[in-house]
Amino acid sequence: MAIPLPGTPIIVDIGSAYTKIGFAGEPSPRYVFPTITGTEKYKAVMVDVSGRNIYIGLDASKMRGVLKIKRPIERGAITDWNDYYEIFNYIFYSLLRIENLSNYPVLYTEPPFLQRETKEYIARVLYETHKVKSLIMVPTPVLALFGVGLTTGLVIEGGDGITWIVPIINGQIVDQSVQKLTLAGMDVNQHLKNLLMREGINIESSAVDEIIKEIKEKNCYFVLNPENPPKLNESFSFAMPDGSSIEIPNYIFHEAPEVLFQPSLLGFNILNIPQAVINCLQGIDKYYWSDLLSHIMIAGGNLSYSGFEERLRLELGQIIPQLGKIPKPKNVQPSKTQKMELKGKTRKKKDNCPNCGVLVDLSDGKEFCPSCGGRVVLPELSIGSLPIKKKTAILDGKTICTKCKKAIEDSASVFCPYCGENFESTDIPEIPRDIIKQAAPAREFSGFYNSSDDVTRFFVPENLQFAIFNGASILGSLPSFQRLFVTREQFQNNSDLLYKDISEIF
Numbered sequence: 001m002a003i004p005l006p007g008t009p010i011i012v013d014i015g016s017a018y019t020k021i022g023f024a025g026e027p028s029p030r031y032v033f034p035t036i037t038g039t040e041k042y043k044a045v046m047v048d049v050s051g052r053n054i055y056i057g058l059d060a061s062k063m064r065g066v067l068k069i070k071r072p073i074e075r076g077a078i079t080d081w082n083d084y085y086e087i088f089n090y091i092f093y094s095l096l097r098i099e100n101l102s103n104y105p106v107l108y109t110e111p112p113f114l115q116r117e118t119k120e121y122i123a124r125v126l127y128e129t130h131k132v133k134s135l136i137m138v139p140t141p142v143l144a145l146f147g148v149g150l151t152t153g154l155v156i157e158g159g160d161g162i163t164w165i166v167p168i169i170n171g172q173i174v175d176q177s178v179q180k181l182t183l184a185g186m187d188v189n190q191h192l193k194n195l196l197m198r199e200g201i202n203i204e205s206s207a208v209d210e211i212i213k214e215i216k217e218k219n220c221y222f223v224l225n226p227e228n229p230p231k232l233n234e235s236f237s238f239a240m241p242d243g244s245s246i247e248i249p250n251y252i253f254h255e256a257p258e259v260l261f262q263p264s265l266l267g268f269n270i271l272n273i274p275q276a277v278i279n280c281l282q283g284i285d286k287y288y289w290s291d292l293l294s295h296i297m298i299a300g301g302n303l304s305y306s307g308f309e310e311r312l313r314l315e316l317g318q319i320i321p322q323l324g325k326i327p328k329p330k331n332v333q334p335s336k337t338q339k340m341e342l343k344g345k346t347r348k349k350k351d352n353c354p355n356c357g358v359l360v361d362l363s364d365g366k367e368f369c370p371s372c373g374g375r376v377v378l379p380e381l382s383i384g385s386l387p388i389k390k391k392t393a394i395l396d397g398k399t400i401c402t403k404c405k406k407a408i409e410d411s412a413s414v415f416c417p418y419c420g421e422n423f424e425s426t427d428i429p430e431i432p433r434d435i436i437k438q439a440a441p442a443r444e445f446s447g448f449y450n451s452s453d454d455v456t457r458f459f460v461p462e463n464l465q466f467a468i469f470n471g472a473s474i475l476g477s478l479p480s481f482q483r484l485f486v487t488r489e490q491f492q493n494n495s496d497l498l499y500k501d502i503s504e505i506f
């Protein structure tokens with residue numbers, strides 16, 4: 001496949017289980033490979049060979065019998081930097097093979113709360129070692145949400161290592177309410193493995209992890225009532241790579257992913273996904289609840305099981321009453337102009353530590369996690385509203401772009417279709433803090449939902465595993481977004497530029 005024109009952003013999504021690589025504007029990643037490296041178990045006997053032989057992705061997977069396999073990213077965190085560099089080399093020089101990387105910007109998908117040092121280090125590797133033209137790093141939930149055309153919503157992103165519950169308002173993550181669950185695809189693998197062993201099924205193969213993953217991805221599903229699951233055939237025959245077959249009792253297929261709703265099955269004392277959604281909302285102004293609940297977006301490979309959405313809807317419906325009354329918005333267009341400011345402290349009774357995921361009792365005023373020492377209590381947000389000036393003019397009844405002076409047919413457009421000018425990025429005046437604190441709720445409300453109303457509405461992309469890539473692909477092809485990429489010189493002068501608020505283009 002031909003390399004797109006210089007200037008087209010390369011999208012790099014390196015996940016704990018799979019790396020997805022491609023270009024902005026394309027419908028799916030060009031390359032998807034397992035994020036693993038393999039080095040020879042035994043020292044090479046060949047005389048002239050020096051240095052380390054390392055295999056990446058599918059190459060490592062194919063030769064796993066003779067290799068020592070490593071996963072350089074665990075639960076979203078880089079644990080082996082040398083192998084991580086090798087993955088970059090593999091992406092740029094074995095897969096993409098772009099002659100002059102200095103013509104290509106990179107859109108790097110980052111997990112929420114990526115540490116500043118790590119972020120800047122990755123940036124330096126891309127600028128200095130790979131000499132990319134420019135770079136932008138965007139949190140994965142923002143990309144996933146944008147991929148379904150939304151900038152406000154509650155993203156539930158479940159990959160291999162972490163499940164994130166992330167409220168996003170006007171393209172900005174509401175940091176203090178984000179829930180990080182160390183409960184994801186790898187935990188379902190573990191539970192599946194345990195269940196198979198309990199049935200006396202011991203898979204003896206160097207590719208045992210691959211086989212478990214394959215059984216899971218092809219067969220696991222959710223039932224609505226795990227206490228009383230539908231009756232199916234007793235067992236299912238699974239064909240092994242060596243031609244033999246194993247008989248797997250059918251109940252295992254719905255019991256394995258149950259850990260997402262019952263973490264205690266693996267002995268984890270953490271919230272399950274629906275509880276974490278409620279916890280997340282409790283940290284946000286209630287006037288945003290209906291907006292978030294009616295825009296629940298699901299992303300990440302580990303939420304692809306059939307029946308997940310239905311089960312989540314059911315369980316959420318059962319515990320949403322814990323929130324109390326949910327304000328009902330009047331039928332008005334949502335304002336695009338809400339801004340957020342910090343105030344006060346949250347007063348939750350319990351919360352998951354955003355650092356290590358342990359459930360912490362906060363009723364005694366604790367602010368730090370007893371397990372890892374990380375801060376559990378974060379400031380609360382209040383939301384006000386302020387006007388945004390449009391960068392368009394009206395001439396003879398037509399909307400004109402003030403930059404290129406061309407007439408725009410769609411007066412509601414956020415961008416100029418001719419020159420890419422962002423009509424809504426004009427400087428927003430700073431509003432004094434005291435005014436924001438007193439600001440009335442940003443939207444109009446009329447009463448509350450009845451307890452019987454279904455407030456939830458789900459947005460589920462066609463391919464959950466590529467949802468982040470797809471959002472990045474759309475965003476990366478917008479001219480107004482491309483202007484936010486940071487060059488090496490700009491980064492060297494001011495590293496804060498990498499923390500640019502991309503919500504300004506929404």
Ligand SMILES: Nc1ncnc2c1ncn2[C@@H]1O[C@H](COP(=O)(O)OP(=O)(O)OP(=O)(O)O)[C@@H](O)[C@H]1O
Pocket residue numbers: 014015016017018019075076158159160161162184185186213216217218220299300301302303304305464465
């Ligand atoms: N059809 C499927 N059914 C169930 N699980 C699936 C399916 N497809 C992929 N998965 C699982 O999803 C996980 C990979 O998803 P994804 O690629 O979104 O994660 P990642 O980006 O590698 O990890 P993370 O974002 O947590 O670092 C793996 O656990 C994989 O087994």
Ligand SMILES: [Mg+2]
Pocket residue numbers: 014015016140159160468
């Ligand atoms: Mg991921």
